[in-house]
Amino acid sequence: MTEYATLRDRTLHGDPAGCAGPARREALARATDEWLVTLFHGAGQPPAGTALAAAGGYGRAELSPASDLDLVLLHEPRAGGGAGAAAVASLADRVWYPVWDHGIALDHSVRTPAEAANAAAGDLKVQLGLLDLRHIAGDPRLTASVRGAALAAWRADAHRRLPELRELVRERTHRHGELRFLLEPDLKEAYGGLRDAVALRAVAASWLADAPREGLADARTALLDVRDALHLATGRTTDRLALQEQDPVAAALGLPDADALLRRVYEAAHTIGYAADVTWRDVSRVLRARAARPGRPRLLAGRRAPHGAQPERTPLADGVVAFDGEVSLARTARPDRDPVLPLRAAAAAAQAGLPLNPSAVRRLARGAAPLPVPWPPGAREEFVSLLGAGPQTVPVWEALDAVGLTDVLLPDWERVRCRPQRNPVHRWTVDRHLVETAVRASALTRRVQRPDLLLVAALLHDLGKGWPGDHSVVGETIARDAAARMGFGPDDARVLATLVRHHLLLAETATRRDPGDPATVQAVAAAVERRGTLELLHALTEADALATGPAAWSTWRASLVADLVKRVDAVLAGEAPEAAPGRLQDPRTTRLVERARRTGAPVLELFPERDTGPQDAEAATAPHGAHLLVALPDRPGGLPAVAGLLALHRLTVRTAEVRTDPDPADPGRADPGDGGTSAGPGDPAVLLLGWRVAAAYGRLPDAERLRADLHRVLDGGLRVEARLAEREAAYRTPRRGAAAPPARVTVATPEASRRATVLEVRAQDAPGLLYRIARALEQARVRVRSAHVGTLGANAVDAFYVTDVRGAPLPPAAADEVARGVQRALAERAPAEGT
Incomplete structure (x- = not known):
């Protein structure tokens, strides 16, 4: 012993x-x-x-x-x-x-x-x-x-026990998810993990079906090696690869970093998961055949019924047939003489909603003639047909990927295969995200004149993530090369390159820039150049966001992007850019401004969002949303006071717009015909704040309570800074893993706006963050014209349009000093842990 x-x-x-x-x-x-x-x-x-x-x-x-x-x-x-x-x-x-x-x-x-x-x-x-x-x-x-x-x-008892085992697999997958898409996966229980490798052994032992063997043993060994290293790193029995253990485990396995470790895990899970998909499909087919022939000996996977009882071969395309619930090659097919056959078979399978027969795919991978470069038009048409098949594209692409055919079609695919995306907004690995984007784009093809370019751009848009540098810039070159290889003409190749280069442009501009600023519209128009390209980019933006995850798209984001596209399209059509009326210029806000001016007191109204639409994923995750309007006499401390009030009531800010009435930079905007008020030369200025907010926990606060607390904050009876500090101390929890990087505040180029200076803030999101930024801007004696607040996972991505007290953009030196001041303020009080 x-x-x-x-x-x-x-x-x-x-x-x-x-x-x-x-x-x-x-x-x-x-x-x-x-x-x-x-x-x-x-x-x-x-x-x-x-x-x-x-x-x-x-x-x-x-x-x-x-x-x-x-x-x-x-x-x-x-x-x-x-x-x-x-x-x-x-x-x-x-x-x-x-x-x-x-x-x-x-x-x-x-x-x-x-x-x-x-x-x-x-x-x-x-x-x-x-x-x-x-x-x-x-x-x-x-x-x-x-x-x-x-x-x-x-x-x-295989006919009875295997369905029972299949149900256990489904329940386990529902509880633990798919291993290849999890940032903290359970190596054993998640789908594609060690327990599924054991289940495949059990299916093989039943003699009813057998899994594809290519790479299966190596995948299982890889997961076991990772589990060994995990046990050594933690000193205990565990199958969960937590974030804080990934770097030590990677080092123990001789891998450069945690991303390389996750990619190895994902590749193994991909192999096991694909084998499991194929195997369970075979099991289902054999059991159906057995049930259809009671009293006959059961069929083993890979065997066919006697001649005359075989299922019919239904032609789908040249050299491609549907047979026994799968797409196979016709007996007369000659892959060695038909370079388009792999794409034709894949497109036929996806369009028919049937899986590709694994043996047929392996035959195509081994013996298909290479595609000429550039591709013949027939190959490009089949490729687009494959991408446009909707959700059925996914299993067909996975079958091609399992045997390496995707690398033949797109040489850069290998660099994004199973590549992790650590931003929690992303649901998929890079490769699966690209396919999912094509799936989403397939539902939007009726909106564009060139659906082929939309679908191809959807598949290419993130290929640059496999290389160092800005993936959009790198991806532009990849897209040009891929377009030429696929046989697109120079003009189409230019459009594809533009779509990939600017696939983030519309979403980022609509949510992080002031769409009412003519410079914003001009910048987008200059990047896109053509109305047809803008149409494609609009659809690609939506498809990309929908394929990212539930937090990346909503009816609100869709409306912002659509409004921006409408204004850019007008400029591309030859119309002069106009300053769009702000969202705060409507009769409802006008009444608030007039009440605040008449009474000399703050006015607050809360309008709950009751109809967000079925596709509003943000509302699904945080359903207690509302529009909050506040009008108060323009005096120092107004913006920080309201931002602090929202933090105290645990309201998450989605967007913020600020307007001073009358506008010191453009008094003419106070004309009632433009949605302004009838303020006279001697009337006091009013600060109008419009917020789109959501309750972080529970329900929205009562409007009366918000009004009462706003008065207390403005009168000094409720000290925001002290209350936030007390809450942070009470709820602070130890941070696990690496510390968040420090906040970064930069000044955008003058081209971002001719009416204001744009400050960009990147920081760890936390309650009170907007309050601290607003207070720092107040101390710098600048006016906030508008704020565009967003989050990417745990990171705040904000833009503030600021001016001097006269409403003019800041000189460069002054702008840099303001940015440094905000950054110092955020460094002095780091965000609370665990938020």
């Missing part, structure tokens, strides 16, 4: 007796076997008719450094010559207690062969464990008989 304890301890602390990977697991399993044999035999001969066997991962000799042991003590019934109950219990104590004393988790059972069979019949997990039963000590014939009976029962 002492020698084993030493080996186990050395293994757990990273000194695996000179072994690593499979060798380490096998060495640990072998040493564990030797120790258990010693325990089993004890000081004398063990009782007759007994055996000790390993099940589960230990049965497969896959012991990780901190794995538990799954053991079965088998014994013959006494009537059959077995030992008595007391002798078996004594033997069990002799084995179990030293294992427990050593601090090793133990899953144990004591059973006769009949009891083992009954337990397996009633519990699928027990039956799966017995399929991997491995003899350790005692009577080997007893272990062999139990394992043989378990395999026989499994094969006999």
